[in-house]
Amino acid sequence: MRMYYFHRAVFAVLAVFSAAAAWAIDDATVAMTPVQVAPHSYFVQGQSALGSAANQNFISNAGFVVTDTSVVVIDALGSPALARKLLQEIRRITPKPVSHVLVTHYHADHIYGLQAFKDAGATIVAHRLGQEYLNSDTARLRLQASRQELFPWIDDSxxxxxxxxxxDGATDLAIGGVQFQIRPAGPSHSPEDLVFYLPAERVLFAGDLVFRGRVPFVGQADSKHWITALDxxxxxxxxxxxxGHGPQSTSAKEDLTLTRDYLAHLRRAMxxxxxxxxxxxxxYRKADWSRFEHLPLFNAANRMNAYNTYLLMEQERD
Known part of the structure; x- marks a missing residue:
């Protein structure tokens, strides 16, 4: 009996130590620095990498806008720990509460942090087609896999x-004196793509319609409409x-061209x-990838992008 209680005490200590270690990793290994891109607009830039426990799934960007009354966040990052860290960074800039989170699309690296903002009292706004993802086997299985691959940052909680x-469609929201023009852009990268434009700041939060400085993740995208949306x-x-990924752009035409040309090349070749x-x-072996093969994540993403585009082109042919 004494041994039973001894083991329970040891496990309890280890559990506390593991939790403390996790938060220590949270503070020590993931740098998150807000970048100001306009008088009231900021963003944090995720790593150009695949999601892992080491980076806490910090592979996408999130933005935020400080209004007269509150803060509006665009996307919630890829884990609750990252979302809490983003809340801390926002509080360094302003004491105003986060009132809204605007979701560009329901992919895991953009929405696993939503619960932290919801717990903080924010209202979440997204395109209705996001419900299809939430209720899909894809979402369930992805979360199940993430609980293994991204533990402890993604877990049973x-x-x-x-x-x-x-x-459902184009909407204008006025929050704290700031006008947000919300425009559907899907089906492109996802069926539920939304972009958010602030005319007073001339800032466009484009989500994953734009990957800057790296190979896009195409997945099950409608690449034909994606090209139209970029235009x-x-x-x-x-x-x-x-x-959605990469540094901010101040040369729209030049920087949109990379994503557009990559998608167009996939469609031509496949x-x-x-x-x-x-x-x-x-x-795939015959295709010329020389223009893109130097880009980050080319080896990780390109073959799958090409295969999914090949299947899409077969469907379009039929």
């Missing part, structure tokens, strides 16, 4: 959080574009193969 306000982004009078009934492996 991590939950998928629905929006409080689901949008539409140029119609905003944006001085600064905050992408489209020709699909039309000619050419096997994927042969088509």
């Amino acid at each position: 991590t939950r998928l959080v629905p929006a409080d306000q689901w949008l 539409q982004l140029l119609k905003f009078d944006a001085q600064v574009i905050v992408p 489209g020709e193969a699909a039309r000619n009934l050419e096997p994927f492996d042969e088509a």
Whole structure:
């Protein structure tokens, strides 16, 4: 019996130590520095890497806007710990509460932090099609895998959080004296893509329609409409574009071109193969990737991007 209680005490101490160690890692290994891109607009830049326990899934960007009355956050990052860290960074700039979180799309690296903002009292706004993802096997299985791959930052307490306000189309929101123009841009990177434009600041939060300085993650994207959506982004009078991944852009046309040209190249190479009934492996081997192969995450993402585009082009052919 004494041994039983001894083991229980040891496990309790280890549990406390593990929790303390996790928070120590949280403070020590993930740098997060807000970058001011306009008088009231900021963003934090995720790492150009795959999500891992070492980076706490800090692989995407999040923005925030300080209004007269509150703070509006754009995207919630890839873990609750990251969201809490972002809240701490916001508090270094302003004591105002976070009143809203605007979601560009429901991919894991942008929404696993939502529960921290929800617990802090924020209202979550997203496109209605995000409900399909939340109720899908894909979302359930992804969270299940993340609890293994990203532990302890994603664990059994991590939950998928629905929006409080689901949008169907173009919407303008006035929050604390700041006008947010919310425009659907999907189906592109995802069915529920939204972009957020602040005309007074001339800042566009573009989500994952724009990957700057790295190979995009295409997944099950509608690349044809994605290219059209990128052309539409140029119609905003944006001085600064905050992408979903990578540093801010002050040269919209130049920086949108990389994502657009990569998608177009995928469609040309894989489209020709699909039309000619050419096997994927042969088509991939023959394709010229020289313009893009130097980019970060090319080896991790390009083959899967090409294969998904090959399947998409087969469907478009039919």
